[in-house]
Amino acid sequence: MKALRRLWVYPAALAVLVVIAFPLYGVVLTSIQREQDIRSRDVNFIPRYIELGHYQAVLDPGHIVPIREAMMNSFTVSVLTAVIAVALALPATYALYRLPLPGRSYILAGLVSIYLLPTILFVLPLYVRAAQFGLLDTFTGLVIPYVAFILPFMVWILGAFLKAIPVQIEEAAMIDGANRLQILVRVVLPLMKPGIGAGLLMGFILAWIEFLTPLLFTRELRILTVTLGLYRSTYEIEIGQLAAAAVLTALPLIVLTVVFQRAISQVITTGAER
Amino acid sequence: MKGRRDAPARIAPAARPRRGRVRPETWLAVAFIAPTILIVCGVYLYPAVATLLYSFSELEVASLRIDRFVGLEHFRGAVASEEFKAVVLRTLYFGLMVVVLTTVPAFLIALLLKERFRGRNFLRVIVLLPWALPPVVSGVLWSQMFHADFGFINGLIRTAGGEGNIIWLGDPVLALHAVIIAEVWRWIPFATLFILAGLQTIPPETYEAASVDGANAWQKFRYLTVPLMWPILLPVTIFMFVWAMKAFDTIFVLTQGGPRMGTTTLNYLVYRQSFQEFSFGQAAATAYILSLLTLLVIAVLAFLRWRARIRSGEVAS
Numbered sequence: 001m002k003a004l005r006r007l008w009v010y011p012a013a014l015a016v017l018v019v020i021a022f023p024l025y026g027v028v029l030t031s032i033q034r035e036q037d038i039r040s041r042d043v044n045f046i047p048r049y050i051e052l053g054h055y056q057a058v059l060d061p062g063h064i065v066p067i068r069e070a071m072m073n074s075f076t077v078s079v080l081t082a083v084i085a086v087a088l089a090l091p092a093t094y095a096l097y098r099l100p101l102p103g104r105s106y107i108l109a110g111l112v113s114i115y116l117l118p119t120i121l122f123v124l125p126l127y128v129r130a131a132q133f134g135l136l137d138t139f140t141g142l143v144i145p146y147v148a149f150i151l152p153f154m155v156w157i158l159g160a161f162l163k164a165i166p167v168q169i170e171e172a173a174m175i176d177g178a179n180r181l182q183i184l185v186r187v188v189l190p191l192m193k194p195g196i197g198a199g200l201l202m203g204f205i206l207a208w209i210e211f212l213t214p215l216l217f218t219r220e221l222r223i224l225t226v227t228l229g230l231y232r233s234t235y236e237i238e239i240g241q242l243a244a245a246a247v248l249t250a251l252p253l254i255v256l257t258v259v260f261q262r263a264i265s266q267v268i269t270t271g272a273e274r
Numbered sequence: 275m276k277g278r279r280d281a282p283a284r285i286a287p288a289a290r291p292r293r294g295r296v297r298p299e300t301w302l303a304v305a306f307i308a309p310t311i312l313i314v315c316g317v318y319l320y321p322a323v324a325t326l327l328y329s330f331s332e333l334e335v336a337s338l339r340i341d342r343f344v345g346l347e348h349f350r351g352a353v354a355s356e357e358f359k360a361v362v363l364r365t366l367y368f369g370l371m372v373v374v375l376t377t378v379p380a381f382l383i384a385l386l387l388k389e390r391f392r393g394r395n396f397l398r399v400i401v402l403l404p405w406a407l408p409p410v411v412s413g414v415l416w417s418q419m420f421h422a423d424f425g426f427i428n429g430l431i432r433t434a435g436g437e438g439n440i441i442w443l444g445d446p447v448l449a450l451h452a453v454i455i456a457e458v459w460r461w462i463p464f465a466t467l468f469i470l471a472g473l474q475t476i477p478p479e480t481y482e483a484a485s486v487d488g489a490n491a492w493q494k495f496r497y498l499t500v501p502l503m504w505p506i507l508l509p510v511t512i513f514m515f516v517w518a519m520k521a522f523d524t525i526f527v528l529t530q531g532g533p534r535m536g537t538t539t540l541n542y543l544v545y546r547q548s549f550q551e552f553s554f555g556q557a558a559a560t561a562y563i564l565s566l567l568t569l570l571v572i573a574v575l576a577f578l579r580w581r582a583r584i585r586s587g588e589v590a591s
Binding site for chain 1: 297299300302303304305306307309310311313314316317318320321322324325328338383386389391393394395397398399400401402403404405406407408409410411412414415416417418419423424425426428429430432433459462464467468470471516519520522523526527541544545548549554557558561562564565568569572
């Protein structure tokens with residue numbers, strides 16, 4: 001009886017699956033169909049063949065929108081951003097949650113309120129300064145705003161992990177005669193490994209998806225990031241190629257999400273327990 | 275610190291310097307936080323102040339330097355303009371729709387994912403995926419869904435026997451709702467997981483006790499789940515509203531704010547005024563109006579949460 005009553009979950013799960021996955025399925029489907037079939041009014045929902053020509057075309061070195069170079073640029077910028085953001089946020093978080101920091105609550109409140117305000121409020125003068133300092137179209141000019149836009153969130157993530165480590169462990173080490181630096185390197189850092197991993201992961205993802213910054217701060221193809229490249233593709237290439245470029249843009253993040261599903265779910269819901 | 279080895283080590287942030295001496299730990303804390311504070315000042319505080327100055331000024335287009343101060347002219351012009359009023363109302367409508375259309379389905383999906391069933395982990399991954407996609411990708415994806423001639427949505431309508439000739443992105447009202455759907459799809463993962471995490475903190479004993487008392491499924495949902503979930507739902511609505519106010523990439527890719535400004539929200543208007551019309555002063559004023567509007571709505575939601583907490587406190591005591 002009880003098993004029977006729970007049968008509702010399967011139709012419900014199927015409905016959720018179809019609604020959420022349908023657009024994703026659609027774009028993958030488009031990317032493996034020939035252009036004349038895509039442009040047909042008789043929309044096929046089930047592929048009769050698989051044609052990888054669009055992927056070949058967009059990955060070709062001479063392609064009008066260099067997606068391959070763009071992916072490499074984005075990879076460089078995202079790794080740099082993740083590493084720098086974690087390296088900055090880690091000591092900041094420790095100072096905020098474990099050290100006698102004057103004005104601590106004001107700093108925390110400031111970081112939260114920054115996150116609530118629209119990015120566009122900060123972008124205009126940044127653009128003006130970047131232009132004056134010659135930072136447009138440079139990796140530095142991208143990584144600085146990326147890191148800055150991610151930093152408040154990073155402190156929030158690392159803070160959640162740090163708060164989960166009992167203070168008593170550090171106190172015990174201190175009683176054993178360890179100084180603060182020793183405690184940091186030998187006790188806190190090893191315990192923070194999962195937090196650092198989560199921070200790097202989130203930093204990479206958030207940098208990879210960034211769009212407004214490259215849109216405003218870069219113009220040259222040399223420094224094209226993958227999201228901007230995809231946007232450029234919307235008016236320069238065929239629909240099938242656009243779909244293939246979209247799949248390629250999303251692919252690294254889809255892989256990361258599937259592999260680290262639990263960690264990501266845990267991190268983005270930090271704070272839901274209270 | 276001298277001679278205090280036996281006392282519990284002072285790690286708690288509550289520690290204050292005594293007798294006017296700054297403890298070395300405080301210096302360490304300041305050194306640790308300094309880079310972050312510097313970046314925050316450079317990338318948030320300075321721009322926020324500069325934007326405020328811009329909003330009272332006219333900027334020279336070529337050099338982007340402040341040319342002259344015009345006082346409240348930009349704000350007055352905005353408030354007097356019918357077009358601007360329409361943008362504000364559209365932005366609020368957009369925010370409200372994103373909040374409601376995300377939170378309600380997310381609650382239902384979270385209730386589903388709380389159950390144990392075969393394939394639950396697979397479904398969790400699928401539900402998370404839209405969050406991990408770059409918003410530009412979801413823009414491209416939904417532009418293909420909504421395409422008038424060979425889009426999948428019109429295709430479905432045709433398969434179901436309809437005409438399927440709806441020009442989704444060509445009509446201001448339809449296009450606005452297309453953007454809303456794309457945004458909702460993107461935020462359902464976060465809202466679902468956030469609500470699910472909240473649902474899992476309700477101890478199962480609560481439900482068992484209710485079952486013993488003879489409560490049916492609906493009563494348990496209405497009198498247990500919903501009241502216990504209020505404290506979770508309010509932060510979710512705040513997050514959703516904040517993100518809806520920040521929505522840009524999806525609008526940019528799907529409709530560029532058109533047709534006939536039908537999908538221009540305040541955030542998009544700032545972009546248009548600054549980087550397309552090059553009136554940075556006006557754009558700065560719009561950015562401040564958007565920020566104040568966002569903070570105002572957050573304040574109202576926070577007030578509602580506070581009142582709910584007081585009320586549940588009264589029930590408890």
